[in-house]
Amino acid sequence: MEAETDRARAIPMPAVFFGLLVLGFILDWVHPVTLGSNLAFQVAGVAVIVFGLVIGSSGVIAMKSAHTTLSVGRIPTTALVEKGIFRHTRNPLYLSMLIIFLGIAIFTTVLWLILLLPILFLIADRGAARPEESYLERKLGQVYLQYKKRVPRWV
Numbered sequence: 001m002e003a004e005t006d007r008a009r010a011i012p013m014p015a016v017f018f019g020l021l022v023l024g025f026i027l028d029w030v031h032p033v034t035l036g037s038n039l040a041f042q043v044a045g046v047a048v049i050v051f052g053l054v055i056g057s058s059g060v061i062a063m064k065s066a067h068t069t070l071s072v073g074r075i076p077t078t079a080l081v082e083k084g085i086f087r088h089t090r091n092p093l094y095l096s097m098l099i100i101f102l103g104i105a106i107f108t109t110v111l112w113l114i115l116l117l118p119i120l121f122l123i124a125d126r127g128a129a130r131p132e133e134s135y136l137e138r139k140l141g142q143v144y145l146q147y148k149k150r151v152p153r154w155v
Helices: 013-030 039-065 092-108 111-140 142-150
Strands: none
Touching: 013 092, 013 111, 039 092, 092 111, 111 142
């Protein structure tokens, strides 16, 4: 593949994550809709955030140990990672982002964040995961198609 086309045309999810997070807090500031605040929400929120961080960290570690890029939208991939968390989900980094977003929503009890979560999921699925999969199919061919048959996109 040419250098210009040897990358996925995916939406930069960290920017979307933080953009929707800020939007949720702005909406809450303009029109507060909270679930109430108590220790149970805070503990549950922290637990969900930690779970998301574990998934994301294990994905980063697996990708780093395979010596491949974390951003196929900017840098061509060099390997298909099939070990660790990648045996259970093809998108652990996006999955962790969604889980962390949910954890922040629970911790802060900002209902707007819960309402924005499906939008974050749709953007991650349609704007990032699927374009990356198309790229990996072109780049890796049958090897990636076999991987797709074995491992779900999300869980």
